[in-house]
Amino acid sequence: MIRFDSVSKRYSEGYDALNQVSFELDAGEMAFLTGHSGAGKSTLLKLIMLIERVSRGQVFIGNRPLNRVTSSQIPYLRRQIGVVFQNHHLLFDRSVFNNVALPLQISGMRQRDQARRVRAALDKVGLLNKEHDNPLSLSGGEQQRIGIARAVVNKPSILLADEPTGNLDPELSAEIMQLFQDFNGVGTTVLIATHDIALIRRMSYRTLTLEQGRLLQERDEQ
Amino acid sequence: MNRRVNHTATKKPKTKQVAATRTSAKLFKNKSSAVGKHSQYSIFQAWVTHHKYSCVNSLQRLLHPPWQSFLTWMVVAIALVLPLVLYLGLNHAQQLGSAWKNSGQLSAFLLHQTKPLAITQLQQRLSTYPELQHIELITPEQAKQEFQQHSGLGNVLQSLENNPLPAVLTLLPADDFNNPESLEALKSKLEAEPLIELVQLDIAWLQRLHQIMGLAQQLVLVLGALLSLGVLLVIGNTIRLAIENRRHEIVVIKMVGGTDGFVRRPFLYTGFWYGIGGGLLALILLFISVQWISDSFQQLVELYENKYSLTFFNLKILVLVVFGSGFIGWSGAWLAVEKHLKEIEPS
Numbered sequence: 001m002i003r004f005d006s007v008s009k010r011y012s013e014g015y016d017a018l019n020q021v022s023f024e025l026d027a028g029e030m031a032f033l034t035g036h037s038g039a040g041k042s043t044l045l046k047l048i049m050l051i052e053r054v055s056r057g058q059v060f061i062g063n064r065p066l067n068r069v070t071s072s073q074i075p076y077l078r079r080q081i082g083v084v085f086q087n088h089h090l091l092f093d094r095s096v097f098n099n100v101a102l103p104l105q106i107s108g109m110r111q112r113d114q115a116r117r118v119r120a121a122l123d124k125v126g127l128l129n130k131e132h133d134n135p136l137s138l139s140g141g142e143q144q145r146i147g148i149a150r151a152v153v154n155k156p157s158i159l160l161a162d163e164p165t166g167n168l169d170p171e172l173s174a175e176i177m178q179l180f181q182d183f184n185g186v187g188t189t190v191l192i193a194t195h196d197i198a199l200i201r202r203m204s205y206r207t208l209t210l211e212q213g214r215l216l217q218e219r220d221e222q
Numbered sequence: 223m224n225r226r227v228n229h230t231a232t233k234k235p236k237t238k239q240v241a242a243t244r245t246s247a248k249l250f251k252n253k254s255s256a257v258g259k260h261s262q263y264s265i266f267q268a269w270v271t272h273h274k275y276s277c278v279n280s281l282q283r284l285l286h287p288p289w290q291s292f293l294t295w296m297v298v299a300i301a302l303v304l305p306l307v308l309y310l311g312l313n314h315a316q317q318l319g320s321a322w323k324n325s326g327q328l329s330a331f332l333l334h335q336t337k338p339l340a341i342t343q344l345q346q347r348l349s350t351y352p353e354l355q356h357i358e359l360i361t362p363e364q365a366k367q368e369f370q371q372h373s374g375l376g377n378v379l380q381s382l383e384n385n386p387l388p389a390v391l392t393l394l395p396a397d398d399f400n401n402p403e404s405l406e407a408l409k410s411k412l413e414a415e416p417l418i419e420l421v422q423l424d425i426a427w428l429q430r431l432h433q434i435m436g437l438a439q440q441l442v443l444v445l446g447a448l449l450s451l452g453v454l455l456v457i458g459n460t461i462r463l464a465i466e467n468r469r470h471e472i473v474v475i476k477m478v479g480g481t482d483g484f485v486r487r488p489f490l491y492t493g494f495w496y497g498i499g500g501g502l503l504a505l506i507l508l509f510i511s512v513q514w515i516s517d518s519f520q521q522l523v524e525l526y527e528n529k530y531s532l533t534f535f536n537l538k539i540l541v542l543v544v545f546g547s548g549f550i551g552w553s554g555a556w557l558a559v560e561k562h563l564k565e566i567e568p569s
Contacts, residue, residue, distance in 0.1 A: 049477070051568045072481075079479035089474050103478045105275075108268020150478070 497551020
């Protein structure tokens with residue numbers, strides 16, 4: 001589903017963020033991406049999102065080479081990928097409902113279908129009763145769950161998360177991770193970037209470790 | 223334990239493989255596959271829906287609260303009122319001018335010492351001309367008296383033995399012939415009369431008036447163009463600030479798959495509404511101004527014994543002003559959006 005083929009990314013300042021990175025994530029797989037800050041985790045996610053382009057090598061999403069994707073096609077690619085951010089990127093000028101509905105509004109779904117999908121997604125993250133609230137009135141953990149609901153509302157094939165538990169205490173982190181496991185359980189490919197080693201240890205998933213832009217090791221077992 | 227991953231990708235069979243292959247096959251099947259079974263709801267309908275939404279939503283944003291928008295509307299309105307007032311004034315001047323245009327007159331100077339009988343015969347002959355509707359004779363004596371009264375050279379004339387002034391026929395052309403070309407033709411025809419020495423056509427001042435009007439018209443156009451450009455830039459700048467204020471929203475929208483068009487739309491409508499609002503406000507200001515000066519205008523016109531009242535623009539021009547302004551606003555927004563939206567990308 002996600003395949004990196006000798007991918008290098010050098011920023012214009014001459015800084016090598018990724019160096020000859022190769023791996024493949026099967027459809028329906030769940031994996032962690034870890035490493036110190038500055039190791040290239042965010043860059044790797046940005047390459048998948050086409051926020052950045054590779055300097056060398058190839059990235060494939062579902063067998064589609066991303067360097068063939070033109071900039072006008074990028075939005076349609078991003079609609080296939082749900083993303084959860086550390087600072088959740090919610091919009092505080094609208095309700096929880098409208099935050100979650102945003103990807104559906106963008107893809108032009110009919111209103112009543114939107115409502116059904118949004119409520120299903122909110123139900124999944126356990127916040128159906130907050131749909132009319134402003135996200136600003138919610139706790140950090142709740143905001144993160146709204147972010148997750150938005151990421152999955154249009155049923156993407158791939159779910160990426162960039163430090164989704166960065167600001168949360170261990171108990172809330174575990175809840176969030178359980179959500180990711182649930183989505184993985186219904187066939188979504190999940191890749192979670194985190195430096196929370198303790199969290200990774202608790203869960204037995206494949207782990208990709210980056211160090212100074214290189215992919216170091218694969219831990220298949222706990 | 224630190225083994226480097228070799229360049230060939232490592233595969234790992236999983237139990238979810240079956241479900242996953244299904245998802246994979248679905249991926250990228252078509253652009254709207256994320257919408258899945260809703261794809262019968264066409265992209266066009268979605269596009270129309272978002273246009274409607276952006277149109278209404280951008281207006282709602284401007285009206286809640288309206289004060290900020292009102293200031294922009296006011297700036298636009300004032301910039302539009304100035305050329306509109308000039309245009310309205312010019313319009314009226316042209317209408318008045320066209321009333322005066324039919325006041326072309328001919329003065330036919332007869333040969334010196336033409337006998338009164340011959341003059342009467344000439345008058346009779348001229349009265350058969352279809353080009354003329356009125357003939358008036360000024361005898362040399364009348365001319366002399368008038369000259370003495372108005373020229374201040376009365377004594378000089380007194381000292382002359384003979385009256386040097388010829389008889390003059392003042393000729394008023396028929397309405398159908400009261401235009402520069404026909405008058406010229408009529409002039410030649412009259413000059414062919416043996417008793418008429420000279421025909422003077424007094425339309426030079428009218429031509430000059432028309433020249434001035436033409437100049438004023440161009441001035442209004444230039445001013446209108448400059449101030450429209452001003453409106454364009456003001457709205458463009460307002461939209462630039464709006465884009466800056468909604469930077470985070472734009473980033474999020476782009477991140478979850480919003481196209482440039484989707485991001486652009488609300489701003490274009492915002493510019494449109496700034497233009498429309500400014501245009502409407504300009505008409506209100508103009509209407510108030512016209513009411514204000516209407517009375518003094520009426521008094522002025524009455525001095526010229528003219529039945530004429532100050533009128534407002536007709537509906538066609540009103541609609542044109544409002545939507546023209548809307549179009550300028552939209553264009554200004556377009557400029558701002560093209561320049562600044564590209565700079566805002568997720569990072």
